[in-house]
Amino acid sequence: MPFSVKRRPRRLWRVVLPWLVGALPMACGLLIMHWQAERELQSRSEASTRQVVRQIDHILDDISAAAQALLPLAGQPCAAQSLALREQVVRHAFVRSTNLEYRGELYCSSLFGTYREVIDSNDYFQGRLWLMQGNSVTPGHPLLAYRTAADGRGAISTADGDHLIGALHLLDDDTRLILQVGPNWMGQSGEVHTGPRPVPQVAVSELSSLHYPFSILGGYDQGKVGKVMRSEYPALFGLLILLGAMAAVTCYWQLRRASSPRAELQRAIEADEFVPYFQPVVRQNDYGWAGVEVLMRWQHPREGLVSPDLFIPYAEHSGQIVPMTRRLLERTAQTLAPHVESMGSDFHIAINITADHCQDLALLDDCRAFLAAFPANSVRLTLELTERKLISPTELTHTLFAGLHELGVLIALDDFGTGQSSLAYLQQFQVDYLKIDQSFVAMIGGDALSLHILESIIELSSKLGLGIVAEGVETEAQRDYLARHNVDFQQGYLFARPMSADVFIQALQAQCLTSPPGQPMYAGDG
Numbered sequence: 094m095p096f097s098v099k100r101r102p103r104r105l106w107r108v109v110l111p112w113l114v115g116a117l118p119m120a121c122g123l124l125i126m127h128w129q130a131e132r133e134l135q136s137r138s139e140a141s142t143r144q145v146v147r148q149i150d151h152i153l154d155d156i157s158a159a160a161q162a163l164l165p166l167a168g169q170p171c172a173a174q175s176l177a178l179r180e181q182v183v184r185h186a187f188v189r190s191t192n193l194e195y196r197g198e199l200y201c202s203s204l205f206g207t208y209r210e211v212i213d214s215n216d217y218f219q220g221r222l223w224l225m226q227g228n229s230v231t232p233g234h235p236l237l238a239y240r241t242a243a244d245g246r247g248a249i250s251t252a253d254g255d256h257l258i259g260a261l262h263l264l265d266d267d268t269r270l271i272l273q274v275g276p277n278w279m280g281q282s283g284e285v286h287t288g289p290r291p292v293p294q295v296a297v298s299e300l301s302s303l304h305y306p307f308s309i310l311g312g313y314d315q316g317k318v319g320k321v322m323r324s325e326y327p328a329l330f331g332l333l334i335l336l337g338a339m340a341a342v343t344c345y346w347q348l349r350r351a352s353s354p355r356a357e358l359q360r361a362i363e364a365d366e367f368v369p370y371f372q373p374v375v376r377q378n379d380y381g382w383a384g385v386e387v388l389m390r391w392q393h394p395r396e397g398l399v400s401p402d403l404f405i406p407y408a409e410h411s412g413q414i415v416p417m418t419r420r421l422l423e424r425t426a427q428t429l430a431p432h433v434e435s436m437g438s439d440f441h442i443a444i445n446i447t448a449d450h451c452q453d454l455a456l457l458d459d460c461r462a463f464l465a466a467f468p469a470n471s472v473r474l475t476l477e478l479t480e481r482k483l484i485s486p487t488e489l490t491h492t493l494f495a496g497l498h499e500l501g502v503l504i505a506l507d508d509f510g511t512g513q514s515s516l517a518y519l520q521q522f523q524v525d526y527l528k529i530d531q532s533f534v535a536m537i538g539g540d541a542l543s544l545h546i547l548e549s550i551i552e553l554s555s556k557l558g559l560g561i562v563a564e565g566v567e568t569e570a571q572r573d574y575l576a577r578h579n580v581d582f583q584q585g586y587l588f589a590r591p592m593s594a595d596v597f598i599q600a601l602q603a604q605c606l607t608s609p610p611g612q613p614m615y616a617g618d619g
């Protein structure tokens with residue numbers, strides 16, 4: 094059945110898709126937020142390294158000024174200069190000690206006065222800066238020494254590592270900062286190391302000083318991006334969840350709508366999937382084709398040919414039966430009109446119409462358009478109205494049926510015997526034919542009471558001067574019984590099954606030449 098097939102995969106898809114659709118804006122939003130947070134951290138990291146480089150430049154400006162001031166004194170006796178050395182320590186905020194060098198030897202210190210220590214100029218990166226892990230005075234405590242030298246004379250000033258640690262902690266605790274001086278580096282803990290340094294995982298930036306040979310490496314630990322996202326975009330997070338939920342609900346709702354029988358029928362109408370099938374109606378005497386009943390089929394793309402019992406009730410319920418019937422009339426006219434000469438005179442073309450279609454005068458236009466496709470008076474259009482769903486008589490229906498008769502359209506009461514139409518009803522709607530329901534035809538050969546009911550129907554129709562059609566004729570016994578009781582027309586598998594347009598046209602042309610009475614012409618639905 095077209096509305097229930099392949100339920101399982103569809104249902105799974107219906108469950109999964111809204112989740113996917115809901116997750117999509119969240120994923121995109123999170124991606125954008127992640128990217129934004131990374132950019133934010135990158136610029137923060139660059140600003141941090143810039144600020145720390147500036148601060149250490151400032152420290153070095155201070156201690157290098159002391160060394161520059163002392164350089165002219167290098168080589169002179171220590172006793173005469175120790176006061177000048179101490180004066181520089183006092184004058185410069187970041188200077189811890191000052192020293193004089195002569196011919197590769199440190200010979201005078203602000204701390205010890207005369208002093209003797211060999212200087213290895215290679216310890217100083219580019220001959221100027223040495224980041225060391227303490228000295229004999231404060232072993233294990235970092236120290237940065239600045240040296241200026243010329244012609245075997247030199248002056249060295251040192252800054253305490255605390256100033257450097259302070260500079261590396263200028264910013265928030267999460268920023269990882271490393272001071273690199275030649276092969277030596279110092280992290281925020283204040284320990285000086287030689288060799289490879291740890292590189293932060295996020296938003297890495299490195300900036301070298303333009304004035305002194307050192308650089309600052311900055312960045313953040315893994316997880317910082319998530320931390321920033323959580324702390325700085327809580328409103329956006331909420332918005333994303335709302336958007337995701339809205340997208341998921343909309344998708345779920347659309348899917349529900351799309352999978353409803355109404356939407357499926359609408360899709361099929363637009364795809365023109367409803368096709369006419371044709372079942373001949375034969376006249377008494379020679380059983381030649383006197384007309385045809387048009388029966389709708391749904392040429393479903395996956396299910397194949399679908400029987401009307403499975404979709405007509407839905408179409409009637411949703412009101413879509415009206416456009417479907419209108420299209421069926423158009424297709425029938427297009428199919429049959431070119432073959433009108435094979436039909437013989439007064440050929441009846443019967444179409445099933447629901448009560449809803451009779452609530453609108455547009456049915457008149459539909460019938461007019463149908464008849465206009467054929468040469469004038471070449472065919473008789475018959476509308477079959479089921480007795481199961483009676484039309485309520487109103488002024489509109491009165492106008493409609495009067496108009497239909499004016500057009501020469503015949504009315505047949507279908508499934509007769511199964512409903513409760515009264516004599517007044519038959520007259521009100523100017524019924525031309527009664528179509529005995531197939532359940533009564535099936536009674537032929539049965540018990541006497543059943544036969545009695547059938548005979549009463551036939552008798553009634555002849556008394557009312559109505560034509561009579563028997564449908565569902567499957568056996569020769571039924572055919573012969575109905576012939577004996579002067580039933581005007583018969584329809585059933587015994588003569589032909591409903592068939593597709595191509596098969597019907599071929600059969601029509603063949604039977605136009607010769608019409609063997611009572612022989613089953615075709616088997617199978619199309």
Ligand code: C2E
Pocket residue numbers: 372387388389390400401402405414418421444445446447477479507508531564565566567584585586587591
């Ligand atoms: P219906 O109008 O009473 O149509 C006769 C039904 O009996 C058709 O079934 C036909 O194929 C079937 N039939 C014909 N000869 C025999 C026979 O010898 N033995 C048996 N057992 N059945 C026979 P189908 O085509 O499946 O249509 C079923 C019903 O669907 C129709 O009953 C009609 O009520 C409705 N229908 C079909 N097409 C349309 C349409 O275009 N519009 C509307 N509103 N209803 C339609």
Ligand code: CA
Pocket residue numbers: 386445477507
């Ligand atoms: Ca019918």
Ligand code: CA
Pocket residue numbers: 507508528530531564
């Ligand atoms: Ca019927």
